[in-house]
Amino acid sequence: MTDQSMTSEAPAQGRGKPVAERAGIPVGLKRAALLIGLIIAIALPFMVKNFTIFQLTTVMIYAIAILGLNLLTGFNGQFSLGHSTFIAIGAYTTAILMEFGGFGFYATLPLAALFCFIVGFLFGLPALRLESIYLALATFALAVATPQLLKSAPFEPWTGGVQGLLVFKPEAPFGIPLNSDQWMYFVTLVIGLVLAFFAVNLVGSRTGRAMMAIRDNPIAARAMGINIALYKTTTFGVSAAYAGIAGSLSAVVVQFVAPDSFTFVLAIGLFVGLVIGGVGSIPGALFGGAFLVYVPNIAEELSKGLAGAAYGAILLLVIYLMPAGAAGLVRAIVMKVLNRRA
Amino acid sequence: MELFAHQILSGLATGGIYACMALAIVMIYQAIHHLNFAQGEMAMFSTFIAWQLIEWGFPYWIAFFLTIAISFVGGVVIERTVFKPLHRAPVLAHIVAFIALFAIFNSLAGFIWDFTIKSFPTPFGQQSLFGSGLISAHDTGMIVVTLVLLGLLFLFFRHTRIGLAMRAAASNPDSARLVGVRVGWMIALGWGMAAAIGAVAGMLIAPVVFLEPNMMLAILIYGFAGAVVGGLISPGGAVIGGFAVGVVENLAGTYVPVVGQEMKLTIALALIVAVLMFKPTGLFGARLVTRV
Numbered sequence A: 001m002t003d004q005s006m007t008s009e010a011p012a013q014g015r016g017k018p019v020a021e022r023a024g025i026p027v028g029l030k031r032a033a034l035l036i037g038l039i040i041a042i043a044l045p046f047m048v049k050n051f052t053i054f055q056l057t058t059v060m061i062y063a064i065a066i067l068g069l070n071l072l073t074g075f076n077g078q079f080s081l082g083h084s085t086f087i088a089i090g091a092y093t094t095a096i097l098m099e100f101g102g103f104g105f106y107a108t109l110p111l112a113a114l115f116c117f118i119v120g121f122l123f124g125l126p127a128l129r130l131e132s133i134y135l136a137l138a139t140f141a142l143a144v145a146t147p148q149l150l151k152s153a154p155f156e157p158w159t160g161g162v163q164g165l166l167v168f169k170p171e172a173p174f175g176i177p178l179n180s181d182q183w184m185y186f187v188t189l190v191i192g193l194v195l196a197f198f199a200v201n202l203v204g205s206r207t208g209r210a211m212m213a214i215r216d217n218p219i220a221a222r223a224m225g226i227n228i229a230l231y232k233t234t235t236f237g238v239s240a241a242y243a244g245i246a247g248s249l250s251a252v253v254v255q256f257v258a259p260d261s262f263t264f265v266l267a268i269g270l271f272v273g274l275v276i277g278g279v280g281s282i283p284g285a286l287f288g289g290a291f292l293v294y295v296p297n298i299a300e301e302l303s304k305g306l307a308g309a310a311y312g313a314i315l316l317l318v319i320y321l322m323p324a325g326a327a328g329l330v331r332a333i334v335m336k337v338l339n340r341r342a
Numbered sequence B: 001m002e003l004f005a006h007q008i009l010s011g012l013a014t015g016g017i018y019a020c021m022a023l024a025i026v027m028i029y030q031a032i033h034h035l036n037f038a039q040g041e042m043a044m045f046s047t048f049i050a051w052q053l054i055e056w057g058f059p060y061w062i063a064f065f066l067t068i069a070i071s072f073v074g075g076v077v078i079e080r081t082v083f084k085p086l087h088r089a090p091v092l093a094h095i096v097a098f099i100a101l102f103a104i105f106n107s108l109a110g111f112i113w114d115f116t117i118k119s120f121p122t123p124f125g126q127q128s129l130f131g132s133g134l135i136s137a138h139d140t141g142m143i144v145v146t147l148v149l150l151g152l153l154f155l156f157f158r159h160t161r162i163g164l165a166m167r168a169a170a171s172n173p174d175s176a177r178l179v180g181v182r183v184g185w186m187i188a189l190g191w192g193m194a195a196a197i198g199a200v201a202g203m204l205i206a207p208v209v210f211l212e213p214n215m216m217l218a219i220l221i222y223g224f225a226g227a228v229v230g231g232l233i234s235p236g237g238a239v240i241g242g243f244a245v246g247v248v249e250n251l252a253g254t255y256v257p258v259v260g261q262e263m264k265l266t267i268a269l270a271l272i273v274a275v276l277m278f279k280p281t282g283l284f285g286a287r288l289v290t291r292v
Helices: A027-046 A050-073 A083-100 A105-127 A132-151 A153-159 A180-204 A206-216 A218-223 A228-254 A264-277 A284-302 A307-321 A325-341 B002-032 B039-055 B060-083 B091-113 B137-159 B161-171 B173-178 B183-209 B216-230 B235-255 B264-278
Strands: none
Touching: A027 A050, A027 A180, A050 A083, A050 A180, A050 A228, A050 A264, A050 A284, A083 A105, A083 A132, A083 A153, A083 A228, A083 A264, A105 A132, A105 A228, A105 B264, A132 A153, A132 A264, A132 B216, A132 B264, A180 A206, A180 A228, A206 A218, A206 A228, A218 A228, A264 A284, A264 A307, A264 A325, A264 B091, A284 A307, A284 A325, A307 B091, B002 B039, B002 B137, B002 B161, B002 B183, B002 B216, B002 B235, B039 B060, B039 B091, B039 B183, B039 B216, B060 B091, B060 B183, B137 B161, B137 B183, B137 B235, B161 B173, B161 B183, B173 B183, B183 B216, B216 B235, B216 B264, B235 B264
């Protein structure tokens, strides 16, 4: 499992062109898609039921975490099957600060991000020594250990043990006529957009190019004077901070944190979302999030007893149909249409 | 002191389980250079097949070998149908396919045989060996079978043409193809063997942990731990790693007060991380040197 074989073929095409053109889809088309998407995103919460709004918010929260994972795996080539841990840390940071520190939710958000950044950075240090599959396992170990640690006696006074903690959902401030579900939807949307904007710029910057150089060929990257250790650990930190923000948001949206919400199943789910959405694609994260929220429900409806098998079958089917993820499929279709016209 | 000896022995007994699983993991890792997350569920499914055969009235040993044969064929079929089409897909897609297989087997087993816990017979008997109360006959049998399996694998890979071909296909597919090794089938063979070893592991483990669709999850994680501690590429290392994990888990559970029973899993994982920190390729692994 070498670093080269891991990345899909996507970034290879069009090297040397300006950054915006690399993906192959013209910038104008991308902007138009973004605009239409935004209009739909703003209009949706006024047209659907509260439960659907809650689901859409969850999609965006997953998308934020997947985006973080994508920065790490897709752009820096480091595996993680342990991002549920950082979501848990973010969620518990918010819950504990609100419960015991009397903090408001908005004040806890940057603290959760910062704390996750630090933990992620520190975990990135031992991760430096591990390559591909070993790193995947070490992070997987982290994911498996997390619920046990949260339940364990030394942490129980703070984490509430198995029972977890209740969290209050903030209402819309300043008398804005939105219910709390709609309000949290918009809060998540804005935070998600900011984070996506940050990710796009990060990837397009000198730092982003260094990250990708390390992914594609660490030895050549080092020869070019890139400080591999610094970039890798920082990317780990940033990625963990994204997951932490997602965790913090999920704590207030679900209004509850408990150890069993953060099992390795969540970590594997994020990984699946990353691959399904498209490794190395920023908009793909949204698709990955939607997959995580809706496909298990679809599988459940196909067959109650065989929900797991149906989920697995759908997963296999998706992998066959689009091995480069949803983003790869969209890119291929758009390119085909454009080429035919030209 | 007696407690200590007892814990070591019972650690070795559980270690035998992990060693068996680690062996299966290393087998598949050698063939395809991926970790198969569905390995445990495949082993569980095989064990259910054995259970079904015994329910239908087959004698234990016939069911045992029949299950091994079925699992071998099943492993080959899975490789040919599920993974061969994904040959050119990125590695991350393969891992997702493993996850899909995991979900499918778990759900199917629950659907066919339901989630109630079943007991599974042991061919060795549950009585204590030599009346010492330290280690049961089944545990001993399990360790012996694991060691025999290891010996057979060693002979197979070292002294048969097909074993040599499999090693060649794994270490350098392109060159192997040039000298006439059918690499695709060698990979399928690796899957079949891994499934068969998994079936043996499952059937030996089931009398201890009881048979149910989720029986393998913790064992798979310990198996991974054993395989990683051993270095992933060495079958002997995997067996030693498996035993080491079992012993460390038991000792920590007994002597470190905070750990107790429910934190045992965390200990095994701390062990993985600790070993990887000091020896990033495991105790018996070799560092891959790449040419630039």
